Amino acid sequence: xRRLSLSSRLALLFAACTAVVSLFAxxxxxxxxxxxxxxxxxxxxxxxxIGLRRALxxxxxxxxEVKLADELSRQADLSLRITGSDGQRWYDSSPRLPARxxxxxxxxxxxxxxxxxxxxxxxLFPDRPDSPQLTLLLDITHHxxxxxxxxxxxxxxVGLSALATALLGAWAARSGLRPLRRMSAVARGVSAQSLNAxxxxxxxxxxxxxxxxxxxxxxxxxxxSFQRLSAFSADIAHELRTPLSxxxxxxxxxxxRPRPIEDYREALHSxxxxxxxxxxxxxxxxxxxxxxxxxxxxxxxxxxxAEEVDVLLEFFAPLAEDAQVRLSRDGSARMEGDRSxxxxxxxxxxxxxxxxxxxxxxxxxxxxxxxxxLSLTVENTGGGISEELLPRLFDRFYRADPARHExxxxxxxxxxxxxxxxxxAHGGQIRCETDRGWTRFVIELPRGD
Amino acid sequence: xxxxxxxxxxxTGHYLRQxxxxxxxxxxxxxxxxxxxxxxxxxxxxxxxxDVMLPGRDGWQILQAxxxxxxxxxxxxxxxxxxxxxxxxxxxxxxxxxxxxPFAFSELLARVRSLLRRGSVxxxxxxxxxxxxxxxxxxxxxxxxxxxxxxxxxEFALLEMLLRRQGEVLPKSLIASQVWDxxxxxxxxxIEVAIRxxxxxxxDEFPNKLIHTVRGMGYVLEERPA
Numbered sequence: 001x002r003r004l005s006l007s008s009r010l011a012l013l014f015a016a017c018t019a020v021v022s023l024f025a026x027x028x029x030x031x032x033x034x035x036x037x038x039x040x041x042x043x044x045x046x047x048x049x050i051g052l053r054r055a056l057x058x059x060x061x062x063x064x065e066v067k068l069a070d071e072l073s074r075q076a077d078l079s080l081r082i083t084g085s086d087g088q089r090w091y092d093s094s095p096r097l098p099a100r101x102x103x104x105x106x107x108x109x110x111x112x113x114x115x116x117x118x119x120x121x122x123x124l125f126p127d128r129p130d131s132p133q134l135t136l137l138l139d140i141t142h143h144x145x146x147x148x149x150x151x152x153x154x155x156x157x158v159g160l161s162a163l164a165t166a167l168l169g170a171w172a173a174r175s176g177l178r179p180l181r182r183m184s185a186v187a188r189g190v191s192a193q194s195l196n197a198x199x200x201x202x203x204x205x206x207x208x209x210x211x212x213x214x215x216x217x218x219x220x221x222x223x224x225s226f227q228r229l230s231a232f233s234a235d236i237a238h239e240l241r242t243p244l245s246x247x248x249x250x251x252x253x254x255x256x257r258p259r260p261i262e263d264y265r266e267a268l269h270s271x272x273x274x275x276x277x278x279x280x281x282x283x284x285x286x287x288x289x290x291x292x293x294x295x296x297x298x299x300x301x302x303x304x305x306a307e308e309v310d311v312l313l314e315f316f317a318p319l320a321e322d323a324q325v326r327l328s329r330d331g332s333a334r335m336e337g338d339r340s341x342x343x344x345x346x347x348x349x350x351x352x353x354x355x356x357x358x359x360x361x362x363x364x365x366x367x368x369x370x371x372x373x374l375s376l377t378v379e380n381t382g383g384g385i386s387e388e389l390l391p392r393l394f395d396r397f398y399r400a401d402p403a404r405h406e407x408x409x410x411x412x413x414x415x416x417x418x419x420x421x422x423x424x425a426h427g428g429q430i431r432c433e434t435d436r437g438w439t440r441f442v443i444e445l446p447r448g449d
Numbered sequence: 450x451x452x453x454x455x456x457x458x459x460x461t462g463h464y465l466r467q468x469x470x471x472x473x474x475x476x477x478x479x480x481x482x483x484x485x486x487x488x489x490x491x492x493x494x495x496x497x498x499x500d501v502m503l504p505g506r507d508g509w510q511i512l513q514a515x516x517x518x519x520x521x522x523x524x525x526x527x528x529x530x531x532x533x534x535x536x537x538x539x540x541x542x543x544x545x546x547x548x549x550x551p552f553a554f555s556e557l558l559a560r561v562r563s564l565l566r567r568g569s570v571x572x573x574x575x576x577x578x579x580x581x582x583x584x585x586x587x588x589x590x591x592x593x594x595x596x597x598x599x600x601x602x603x604e605f606a607l608l609e610m611l612l613r614r615q616g617e618v619l620p621k622s623l624i625a626s627q628v629w630d631x632x633x634x635x636x637x638x639x640i641e642v643a644i645r646x647x648x649x650x651x652x653d654e655f656p657n658k659l660i661h662t663v664r665g666m667g668y669v670l671e672e673r674p675a
Contacts (some may be wrong), residue, residue: 283634314629315625315631315639317603340633341633344635348635351636
């Protein structure tokens with residue numbers, strides 16, 4: 001089923017409200033005027049009754065008929081019927097009076113042959129039980145006509161005002177919802193190529209300003225992710241292009257003319273290096289892709305972190321000694337995690353630290369158990385990473401050293417990205433900070449006890 | 450000692466057979482799963498190298514049939530997919546090892562040798578020797594030409610591995626995994642440094658060098674004619 005548009009809904013709602021209110025007012029007014037008419041009629045008939053009683057004081061007197069006619073002639077729309085106590089008709093002032101009249105005494109309303117009457121029935125002599133009955137009939141047709149016209153007018157007003165408010169409401173809703181349409185226009189224009197469109201937040205009504213802010217923030221996040229993603233694809237192509245072009249050129253040049261066997265061997269060796277580098281790159285990228293799809297599922301084996309770190313430090317010891325860098329560890333903690341993955345993550349950090357630590361420098365690993373988290377810090381002397389580059393360190397292919405070692409068998413710039421993926425797969429976080437000549441990578445892992 | 454390779458990609462199969470044959474193995478290659486299974490069930494092979502995705506019957510089905518027939522021939526899987534479930538599935542079915550493409554041939558060769566060696570019972574050695582290099586496993590001492598050499602624990606373990614597998618090219622990843630228990634691809638040059646430091650102690654002062662670098666593939670310990 002097609003849902004009604006917001007402006008139609010609002011317009012209908014406005015119209016319904018107006019109709020209800022005006023109908024209520026109209027009905028109230030029509031009731032009030034009817035009551036008012038009844039009251040007027042009652043007063044009039046009461047007055048007439050007194051006059052008639054006086055005129056008919058003495059039924060036997062000869063001038064009573066004259067008095068009666070005189071009394072009746074003063075009010076042209078008034079008729080009178082006199083009946084005996086037994087119900088027999090004695091007198092009709094007009095020949096066109098209804099045959100049947102209400103039996104109960106008091107005021108009532110009667111319609112007969114297209115004429116409306118207000119009827120007052122009362123005994124001629126209130127103190128005599130067998131008194132003849134007087135029935136006064138007041139022609140109120142014009143009153144009733146007035147009331148009817150009034151009712152028509154009310155219905156007309158209800159209808160017209162509902163229509164008018166519906167139209168006004170539709171207009172108001174449409175203009176009130178204009179910011180929403182602007183929003184949808186922006187959303188319509190958004191595509192991978194134009195993620196930079198933003199809504200103006202300042203001239204939005206307060207109800208929509210927050211939504212616009214969130215909308216803009218969402219666009220911002222999308223833009224950022226998309227930029228990174230497209231930079232990643234571009235980087236992959238770039239990273240692979242260099243070794244591929246080396247392979248192509250080298251192979252073709254080698255094949256252009258006969259050469260001594262040593263040259264072929266050399267060419268193959270050189271190709272092998274390029275290929276190994278590419279294989280490593282592809283494997284690392286697959287690892288990251290797996291992490292991105294949430295397929296990196298760490299095992300949960302009990303680990304003694306101090307032991308793991310010591311094993312790694314022993315692994316890196318030859319490298320550190322060569323570089324004249326002191327390695328140390330303090331603190332210890334138990335945790336559950338994937339040994340192989342965590343070793344890989346830490347080995348990337350240590351490798352990275354050793355690469356950037358100057359001779360006579362120091363690399364320290366510290367393990368600290370905090371109430372909620374377990375923090376593992378790898379820090380090395382030799383700062384030099386500027387503050388704004390810190391969050392980018394974990395980006396794929398990002399190298400602090402702007403002159404990339406293209407095609408070298410060294411790291412491809414995915415190590416820290418892999419480390420972050422592993423830490424995240426363990427439910428932890430990693431950040432980098434620099435402080436007075438130290439570069440510090442801080443890993444925080446949830447304590448699983 | 451006969452090896453069976455079941456691999457449907459012609460190039461891969463061809464190079465695998467060539468490499469393994471040149472490494473001294475008697476190798477047979479088939480390209481489809483059904484023939485592969487028939488041959489594997491004959492029980493004539495010392496090792497099966499199976500691709501997972503195969504026409505006819507896939508690698509896992511062959512493995513199941515082999516284990517179902519009560520054969521404990523070692524099985525090494527090759528696959529282009531690196532899903533953890535795949536690995537677990539393969540190992541649950543009784544695979545002995547698992548290599549993900551792209552892999553280095555030296556890595557495959559080293560693993561093939563490990564698997565083949567696993568079955569054979571090696572006598573309890575008390576010492577290992579190559580030329581004038583002697584490693585005393587009991588007293589944990591190393592001598593060359595009667596001259597005692599001091600090694601760290603890890604250097605000792607590294608040399609022991611090289612000696613045990615002398616003549617074999619050992620890829621860096623295998624060394625990292627066996628000596629330091631680092632079971633992941635790492636682009637660090639720790640192994641190069643460790644080998645260089647070991648050379649400094651073992652080879653530098655002697656005219657005939659024993660530790661050799663096989664460029665792009667790894668390291669080998671052997672005596673080469675001067």
